[in-house]
Amino acid sequence: MNRRSDEPVYWGLFGAGGMAIAFALPALIVMLIVCGFNSNAMANLFELFRHWWTAIPLFGVLALTTWHCLHRIYHGLHDLTIHTTRLHHYVCYGLAGIISVVTGFGMFLIYFE
Amino acid sequence: MDNNVKSYRKPYVRPVKANWWTDRSFYIKYMLREGTSVFGLIVALEFLLFIVAILLNPIQGAYFITNFFANPIVILVNVIALISVMYHTYTWFNLMPLVVRMFKSKEPTDTKLIPAKLMVIALWFAWVIACVVIGLVLAFIR
Numbered sequence: 001m002n003r004r005s006d007e008p009v010y011w012g013l014f015g016a017g018g019m020a021i022a023f024a025l026p027a028l029i030v031m032l033i034v035c036g037f038n039s040n041a042m043a044n045l046f047e048l049f050r051h052w053w054t055a056i057p058l059f060g061v062l063a064l065t066t067w068h069c070l071h072r073i074y075h076g077l078h079d080l081t082i083h084t085t086r087l088h089h090y091v092c093y094g095l096a097g098i099i100s101v102v103t104g105f106g107m108f109l110i111y112f113e
Numbered sequence: 114m115d116n117n118v119k120s121y122r123k124p125y126v127r128p129v130k131a132n133w134w135t136d137r138s139f140y141i142k143y144m145l146r147e148g149t150s151v152f153g154l155i156v157a158l159e160f161l162l163f164i165v166a167i168l169l170n171p172i173q174g175a176y177f178i179t180n181f182f183a184n185p186i187v188i189l190v191n192v193i194a195l196i197s198v199m200y201h202t203y204t205w206f207n208l209m210p211l212v213v214r215m216f217k218s219k220e221p222t223d224t225k226l227i228p229a230k231l232m233v234i235a236l237w238f239a240w241v242i243a244c245v246v247i248g249l250v251l252a253f254i255r
Contacts, residue, residue: 018201018205021198021202022201022205022240023240024247025153026199026202027244027248028156029156029194029195029198030195031251032191033191033192033195035179036183036184036187036188036191039183042175042182044254045163046167046175047255048251048254051254054254058160062161065156065157066154066157068150068153069150069151069153069157070150070154072150073150076147076150079134080131081129081130081131081133099157099158099161102165103160103161103164106164109168110167
């Protein structure tokens with residue numbers, strides 16, 4: 001019996017994540033670098049978690065980034081001559097799931113604190 | 114896919130070294146592009162660290178995270194992450210015309226695609242707007 005592949009789900013997240021990284025991550029990384037030199041900027045970064053209209057897009061960007069990157073790393077293992085098994089699949093996508101759920105739950109707690 | 118017949122084939126699998134990609138610039142660029150994902154993951158983890166630190170202890174956590182981002186090694190990693198994410202953006206936008214086929218007209222008989230260059234330029238234009246919007250939000254959010 002052939003099970004339907006679950007690959008389209010991950011590929012969809014990969015595609016969306018690629019767009020999210022391309023558009024949002026450069027500006028956010030610049031902000032992280034600015035925070036390194038000016039600690040007042042840290043307060044502005046923190047404000048992103050305290051408004052729903054910034055927190056929801058930020059969660060989207062962070063979760064999609066995680067899924068995109070771990071999808072790419074998972075498929076990149078083959079290029080590093082590591083023969084992937086079901087275990088690699090569960091580790092990569094499991095890690096992506098855990099990171100995005102913890103990020104989302106943490107942002108939820110900060111927002112309602 | 115599965116079959117229970119024992120196979121007596123002994124196919125020759127050519128051994129591949131892990132550094133197969135180092136002797137062609139095309140392959141090196143490919144591996145660099147794939148490697149940018151490591152830095153994307155690092156940035157996502159930095160945000161996760163920020164969230165966890167604030168949640169565990171709002172005052173000490175904020176102190177810890179301020180010192181963390183001011184650490185020269187972290188700043189260096191962030192600068193490398195910025196360069197690699199920009200490389201990702203560059204390659205991603207150049208890929209888009211190959212992934213999304215946009216027709217010039219809605220007539221089914223007219224199958225001319227819009228020029229690839231136009232789509233890439235439009236994406237960079239949208240990227241500049243996105244960066245300005247995010248920058249303004251970050252600068253004036255209260």
